[in-house]
Amino acid sequence: MDASPLVWTLTVAGICALLVFDYVFHVRKAHVPSLREAAVWSAIYVGIAVLFGVGGLVLAGPDWGSEYFAGYITEKALSVDNLFVFLIIMTSFRVPREDQQKVLLFGITFSLVARTGFIFLGSALINSFAWVFYFFGLVLLLTAGNMLKPESSDSRSGENVMVRLARRIFHTSPDYDGDKLFTVHDGKRALTPMLLVMVAIAGTDLLFALDSIPAIFGLTQDVYIVFTATAFSLLGLRQLYFLIDGLLDRLIYLSYGLSAILAFIGVKLVLHALHENNVPFINGGEPVPVVEISTGLSLTVIVGVLLITVLVSLLSPAGRAQTAIANARRHATDYLDLGYTADRAERDRVYEALRHEEEIVRSLGPKYLRVARQQPDLVDLLRRAHAERDESVGRAAQEEAGSAPDQEATRRRPGAE
Template identity: 50%
Template structure:
């Protein structure tokens, strides 16, 4: 079992909070449209930090725990690309100005980190207390994989988000943006701006993503510290990655299929782990095999997507949905 001292936890959290604070202050002081070169530099910076942390962690904790970290990081990074699809839809739906998308994403990432930290604590507690939670997590991931595959060509309807609807019902919202402000005053009344609603949409959407990403990373490691840092470093680079690849996302036409396969694989891995605790003869899947499978699936998915988009320029990627959208229901009714 991995032993992490309170000091190590404090230093790790301080570094992550410091990076987030720098990102947020930078976004607030210099609201601007992030260009390709800037996004590339920030992406390289955050990936380099994640890799450097992995090697330092491996030197202190050992190769096995280091491999678990890198496997968890790759899983979370690949799943975060699906988040980017939804972020693009949210930015377009609420017409967030280019200059303030940086701020919206940084706030959204902070919300995501807080929510996932809560999920990690709950998940670790449940797994330690009840061995059958491995079975439940595995079944949840397989169910998610099946739903994602079934609705791989759909887009989630952001306006139908329950928290977004509740926010608009409870808080008066203006139709106009007021710079980068979350709230504004009109005729003496305090109103929320569309930027505030966009943040609610980003945060609540990521809550849904956490329902599959947290069990998925617990499928490659049972160590809460590794789960936390893998999530944190994957999310830290999400803002820069958004500006870097948002123009290329349309070309990843098979991404949802690849992610569905990865989620199903990890789900089976969790079920085998649970079964092995009851029957010794049941095989388990090692971290190294997980790394290979995840890497191969992502490589094949990316190459196949690029070939498809090159041969068929009309083919556009979709983030996929965990349920049939009302739009698809309408189409089905119309067809009938």
């Protein structure tokens, strides 16, 4: 189905309206969304994407529908993987919890703009040069291989090239000033960490697009499907982040599943390139008679691999242990960092979450308890968090004990009621 200019206009207007709605009603006032809020809005955005796909399937036929859903599911899975990196970046910059929504929504908006540009560029290249399928296939195969490599310490830092360059050229503030992008530091106008974290996420988004766009072009060359599947996979990502925040570290086999999917799509692209071949040094520039992978088979493989990956990750004791250890580390760091939050209720919540994760590690048995104790930095972090908690409770008790006589004296003063 070739989308008419009117359909394009209505689609873009609808997507822009959803983004504006998010900016106006969800992130204008900084807050931490509740689990219920995140779940409801995640379901709404997924429902919109599914209804759009069903409508396309009814109006344009099963081929259109299968291509859309294959693209949407693949892009959604890649987006969830991107959330790991967003989490790392925001942890690296110590973004206050209540301001993380705004950072995420900026990242989603920038990603949508950047990917739209890559989509039209990719479409123009495909229409002009058949060899681009070979290039996209090679990119996906290399990406699949890189996903299997262990992460280096540099890959877990938000300090990418753009951020380092910004720090070197511009005057920056070491502390946040609410959600402001600029502030005054040492008497001079300065960039805040809020602006720097947005720069970090923007730079990371550009790299994500280089993997994402070839993947969906491997499933469909319909630009309208590519755009809508990509856009709907990004919408609702902010709510999904808060919904599965505690589960992100538990999906320990997700990278393997995504690697398998990207490799599969890479092979599909190479086979398609051979089928449409006009490169002179391959088969004399003539098409190569090879079997092509259908969209229906692609959709089946993608859904099957993701289901197996997620189920194995969630049911694995190793996954539960890794999640609990990672969450304990994060909660202990948050509790010790008054810059993260000085609100007593939030600090109590973080500490209780820390205790809960410690109990999970203990419940998994001596094997995983040893894994945690073999990390000296984690042990020291937990020790300091518990010591700070004890001191905080002691200070609170002293304040309450000191306030009682004062209140009694106030009542006894002449004229006091």
